[in-house]
Amino acid sequence: QKEVEQDPGPLSVPEGAIVSLNCTYSNSAFQYFMWYRQYSRKGPELLMYTYSSGNKEDGRFTAQVDKSSKYISLFIRDSQPSDSATYLCAMRAPSGTYKYIFGTGTRLKVLA
Amino acid sequence: SAVISQKPSRDICQRGTSLTIQCQVDSQVTMMFWYRQQPGQSLTLIATANQGSEATYESGFVIDKFPISRPNLTFSTLTVSNMSPEDSSIYLCSVEAESGQPQHFGDGTRLSIL
Numbered sequence: 001q002k003e004v005e006q007d008p009g010p011l012s013v014p015e016g017a018i019v020s021l022n023c024t025y026s027n028s029a030f031q032y033f034m035w036y037r038q039y040s041r042k043g044p045e046l047l048m049y050t051y052s053s054g055n056k057e058d059g060r061f062t063a064q065v066d067k068s069s070k071y072i073s074l075f076i077r078d079s080q081p082s083d084s085a086t087y088l089c090a091m092r093a094p095s096g097t098y099k100y101i102f103g104t105g106t107r108l109k110v111l112a
Numbered sequence: 113s114a115v116i117s118q119k120p121s122r123d124i125c126q127r128g129t130s131l132t133i134q135c136q137v138d139s140q141v142t143m144m145f146w147y148r149q150q151p152g153q154s155l156t157l158i159a160t161a162n163q164g165s166e167a168t169y170e171s172g173f174v175i176d177k178f179p180i181s182r183p184n185l186t187f188s189t190l191t192v193s194n195m196s197p198e199d200s201s202i203y204l205c206s207v208e209a210e211s212g213q214p215q216h217f218g219d220g221t222r223l224s225i226l
Contacts, residue, residue, distance in 0.1 A: 004154070043218050044155070044204075046214050099157055102155040104154045
């Protein structure tokens with residue numbers, strides 16, 4: 001079993017839809033959770049960074065962490081064609097290591 | 113956030129040759145990392161580039177194959193040595209500007225081995 005599981009998609013939605021992207025993980029030591037967006041031929045771009053459980057909102061993006069279920073989500077409201085990209089979740093344990101564990105990424109396509 | 117420049121952005125190389133990839137940051141950073149991204153797979157950490165000392169390699173990666181330098185707080189190189197087609201991948205540099213802050217990535221080097 002992989003430490004981090006992420007549905008690769010592709011996920012196609014109409015413009016304006018609410019998008020839900022998810023990752024599950026097995027290591028209960030993970031405390032820091034990140035979401036990155038990666039456009040074709042570009043590096044991952046940090047979208048959201050959360051510590052421990054709860055919600056964090058930034059514009060149209062909301063990151064949610066449920067540590068009891070070992071489940072994290074990224075919600076995109078009012079999705080736009082420019083949101084079409086691959087979304088990567090990443091996480092790491094609190095101390096003693098800088099190592100991030102990444103999901104494989106979910107390809108999202110927002111249709112105009 | 114820090115601006116990270118990687119060179120070259122892409123290359124096509126012959127089997128058995130070596131290529132050095134450069135990562136330049138516009139400000140001093142605490143940590144620098146090298147990752148590999150293969151199609152359909154998650155980003156995999158190759159090593160942590162340590163300033164002034166040997167890099168710390170992850171399981172499955174060795175210094176002879178992926179020598180790394182980090183002469184100062186803004187620059188690092190990764191060499192992919194004695195390349196084979198299995199080394200065809202995207203190689204990414206990332207930085208942690210300050211301890212505890214999230215990592216930021218460069219745009220990567222797309223490497224194809226013939």
